[in-house]
Amino acid sequence: MQKIQTLRNYAYVGSLADVCRDFVAEKRASGLKYESTAKKLSQMCRESLNYDITTNELPEDFVRAWIAKQPHETEGNRHSRYNAVRSLAQYMKRLGYEAFCPEKEDVAKHSCSFVPYIFTHDEIQRFFTAADNIRREKYSASPRYHITIPVMMRVLYCCGLRVSEVIGLLNSDVDLDVGILTIHASKLENSRYLPVSDELLCVLCEYAKTMPVYRNYDDYFFTAPDGGMYDSCAVYNAFRRILRDAGIPHGGKGKGPRVHDLRHTFAVHSLQKFISGGKDVTAMLPKLSAYLGHANFRCTEPYVRMTAEVYPEILVLLQDKYGRLIPNAEKYNEDY
Secondary structure (H helix, E strand, C coil): CCCCCCCCCCCCCCCCCHHHHHHHHHHHHHCCCHHHHHHHHHHHHHHHHHCCCCCHHHHHHHHHHCCCCCCCCCCCHHHHHHHHHHHHHHHHHCCCCEECCCCCCCCCCCCCCCCCCCCCCCHHHHHHHHHHHHCCCCCCCCHHHHHHHHHHHHHHHHHCCCCCHHHHHHHHHCCCCCCCEEEEECCCCCEEEECCCHHHHHHHHHHCCCCCCCCCCCCCECCCCCEEEEHHHHHHHHHHHHHHHHHCCCCCCCCCCCCHHHHHHHHHHHHHHHCCCCHHHHHHHHHHHHHHHCCCHCCCCCCHHHHHHHHHHHHHHHHHHHHCCCCCCCCCCCCC
């Protein structure tokens, strides 16, 4: 089963069709997936049919109508439209076309106030005890459910991976001889090698013994019942089930804990270990950033503040030695 990344070709109509198609093609030629923006531009093209727009023109009245706040929508959705049309406008202006480029002042300031849930060490212990005791339903179509899920959850936490990175692992990406995972084309289009701990390597080796002897290197390491990739919704449902069995309350939709919070917890627990062990945080942060696959060092800095908040006993040390590293902004997104 080869891991093939397929990019959807959206339909573009109206006078902006050609320029949108060329813009998306340029972005994808540079190695970006550009799925979300491509979809937004396709929607924008359909909306443009209601306006008198000449070819390769992006008039101000249409742009302002496109980025206007719609009833009952979130600011996040509005900003995704704003970002899409602004990127297109910059591209068109570069080509010499008439295009109105909206500024940040044209939309309300958007910030995400969601605070990641950081599991305590006791909760993590309870979580994995519950995961190890999980049982598949009597008539489940997933005969390896109780074997796969505990290992998958350990990889999520112990390596700080995103769900998409874990379910996308192929057999060829898991080197059990040296203990290295290869992450291909993650969210930010970068690939990286991740060494795993001896303890996790033992877990992976034991899991591999339960797999077919003659398995294809291009098959998924965590194989779904149909032989393909595990569904992210199935991972989330298993996560919620483990939380319940571990006695860890869930705040409801949008309040967490979320599966992605295992990644946040990995980062915070790693920093806590560095600090408690007397490691130089300024030296360790770039290593943690590379391990997490962050686009830049700034994406990792908020974990310093989260670590100080979760473990107040080290706050004084952090303020005295690394106060300048602790950001004030309370903004989090899925890049972390």
